[in-house]
Amino acid sequence: MAPEEIRNVIIDILTDIAPDEDLTSLKDEIDFREQLELDSMDFLDIVMELRKRYSVNVPEEDYPQLASMASTVTYLTPKMVDCVAS
Amino acid sequence: MYDTIIIGAGMSGLAAGIRLAHYDQKVCILERHYTIGGLNSFYRMNGRDYDVGLHAVTNFTAKGARKGPLARILRQLRFKWDDFALAPQKGSRIAFPNTELRFDNDIDLLRSEIKQTFPSQVDNFEALLEKISDYDDLDQAAFELSGRKVLEETISDPLLIEMILCPLMWYGNAAEHDMAWGQFCIMFRSIFIEGFARPFKGVRLILKNLVKRFRGLGGELKLRSGVKTIHVDGDQAVCVELDTGEQIQGKRILSSAGNLETLRLCSDTSEPDPRSAGQLTFIESISILDRQPESIGNSDTIVFYNDSDKFHWERPTDGLCDTRTGVICSPNNYEYSDEDGNLTDGVVRITTIADFDRWNALSPEDYQREKLRWYDRSVAESIKYTPDFRAFVIDTDLFTPTTISRFTWHDNGAVYGAPAKVLDGTTHLKNVFLCGTDQGFVGIIGAMMSGISMANLHCLRP
Numbered sequence: 001m002a003p004e005e006i007r008n009v010i011i012d013i014l015t016d017i018a019p020d021e022d023l024t025s026l027k028d029e030i031d032f033r034e035q036l037e038l039d040s041m042d043f044l045d046i047v048m049e050l051r052k053r054y055s056v057n058v059p060e061e062d063y064p065q066l067a068s069m070a071s072t073v074t075y076l077t078p079k080m081v082d083c084v085a086s
Numbered sequence: 087m088y089d090t091i092i093i094g095a096g097m098s099g100l101a102a103g104i105r106l107a108h109y110d111q112k113v114c115i116l117e118r119h120y121t122i123g124g125l126n127s128f129y130r131m132n133g134r135d136y137d138v139g140l141h142a143v144t145n146f147t148a149k150g151a152r153k154g155p156l157a158r159i160l161r162q163l164r165f166k167w168d169d170f171a172l173a174p175q176k177g178s179r180i181a182f183p184n185t186e187l188r189f190d191n192d193i194d195l196l197r198s199e200i201k202q203t204f205p206s207q208v209d210n211f212e213a214l215l216e217k218i219s220d221y222d223d224l225d226q227a228a229f230e231l232s233g234r235k236v237l238e239e240t241i242s243d244p245l246l247i248e249m250i251l252c253p254l255m256w257y258g259n260a261a262e263h264d265m266a267w268g269q270f271c272i273m274f275r276s277i278f279i280e281g282f283a284r285p286f287k288g289v290r291l292i293l294k295n296l297v298k299r300f301r302g303l304g305g306e307l308k309l310r311s312g313v314k315t316i317h318v319d320g321d322q323a324v325c326v327e328l329d330t331g332e333q334i335q336g337k338r339i340l341s342s343a344g345n346l347e348t349l350r351l352c353s354d355t356s357e358p359d360p361r362s363a364g365q366l367t368f369i370e371s372i373s374i375l376d377r378q379p380e381s382i383g384n385s386d387t388i389v390f391y392n393d394s395d396k397f398h399w400e401r402p403t404d405g406l407c408d409t410r411t412g413v414i415c416s417p418n419n420y421e422y423s424d425e426d427g428n429l430t431d432g433v434v435r436i437t438t439i440a441d442f443d444r445w446n447a448l449s450p451e452d453y454q455r456e457k458l459r460w461y462d463r464s465v466a467e468s469i470k471y472t473p474d475f476r477a478f479v480i481d482t483d484l485f486t487p488t489t490i491s492r493f494t495w496h497d498n499g500a501v502y503g504a505p506a507k508v509l510d511g512t513t514h515l516k517n518v519f520l521c522g523t524d525q526g527f528v529g530i531i532g533a534m535m536s537g538i539s540m541a542n543l544h545c546l547r548p
């Protein structure tokens with residue numbers, strides 16, 4: 001999966017978690033916590049959705065890598081290279 | 087074999103079920119009653135819809151808010167704000183003899199009321215707000231401090247302390263007289279800082295959305311399926327046995343039956359000490375009016391009243407009920423959308439403290455007679471604090487502690503469960519966990535939060 005596709009995957013997950021949010025103006029460099037006020041329960045949900053949808057495992061020590069869209073895509077690119085977009 | 091068996095199809099069990107089914111667990115919710123909802127259920131009588139528990143959904147935050155328990159449960163359960171369609175309150179009151187405080191969903195109204203009525207307490211009230219904002223939710227030691235003690239250290243006018251405690255105890259205190267500091271903070275935020283709201287269609291809208299989602303995710307819901315025994319082998323549960331004798335196997339059990347009630351189901355435990363059960367239960371009368379309450383001068387959403395300067399939060403010492411304190415709720419007095427208009431009937435609900443044992447001991451004939459008698463007495467007391475509506479009543483109902491016990495299965499029909507809360511939801515068995523009232527969160531949003539957090543903590547860890 002290419003970085004742009006991974007970005008779409010994350011947008012899909014965020015749309016699912018926060019259906020009332022307008023994500024078209026999401027800024028990739030700014031932390032999700034700051035822009036969307038996601039809390040630790042929400043971050044855990046992103047991790048669990050990745051496991052559910054793509055069998056990608058994110059170990060707890062790597063959670064800080066999911067802080068912003070940019071860091072998430074960078075972190076997931078090597079892990080999701082063999083995943084197929086659904 | 088289920089991944090998780092959930093006992094109880096109330097708000098906490100349904101919310102937990104949605105979380106688990108969403109993450110592909112095989113889940114079964116077992117409900118003893120013939121309907122869902124537990125304390126927050128609903129029924130139909132004489133062609134009218136009634137709610138059982140709901141006066142107000144607390145923890146209200148407006149659409150678009152990202153913080154607070156409501157926003158959090160919506161994200162966790164993948165609902166849109168509009169799915170719960172909450173209309174905010176018009177305004178409420180705390181009414182004591184000669185003194186009242188109005189409040190609504192903006193803390194500034196309460197602030198200005200305190201400034202006017204208790205001018206010497208303005209700074210102390212700000213100090214209290216500071217302490218509440220510093221309180222950490224999951225700290226069991228801080229949770230168990232005496233709420234009254236912290237209040238006495240912060241506020242120097244005893245009447246203001248009693249008036250602040252009155253709505254908070256009424257909407258979520260399982261213990262008599264005093265309130266745990268943690269419970270106080272949770273209730274203060276949910277009522278005074280966040281606030282009250284109600285779906286136009288009542289609690290059934292929320293419940294129907296929860297059940298539809300749960301079933302849509304493949305969850306199974308079995309009504310009329312009371313659990314008789316949780317069979318235990320060593321340090322874990324192996325299966326549950328229903329009243330019918332049917333055995334159902336699960337890897338783990340999440341129970342909203344209550345702490346003592348769950349322990350009593352376990353085959354390895356002796357009868358728990360009944361003195362640790364909750365004692366506070368209510369009667370509630372529902373009066374249907376032929377007009378809107380507002381047309382007779384009642385525009386309050388909720389009124390919390392008390393007949394003296396000292397607030398009485400205790401089981402009645404004699405008699406079936408204690409009407410010195412009570413709550414008046416008018417579900418018409420919410421800001422419903424223009425599209426919805428208002429409820430067809432006027433409704434006034436009066437809640438007052440009752441004694442489970444005395445109600446439970448009545449013969450069927452006495453029970454019916456006492457219901458009529460206490461309807462009259464509780465309404466007569468309430469009209470000291472709200473315009474007299476008795477001439478406009480076209481239908482009535484009254485539910486009692488035994489009704490509450492039938493819906494919730496809690497010992498003594500204790501509305502807020504046992505005084506001792508188990509914040510981490512653990513039991514003596516490594517695969518049996520608690521959610522719901524006895525885990526510590528109350529109210530509709532709180533109960534859902536309890537189910538979600540216990541499901542996340544104990545049932546979804548890889």
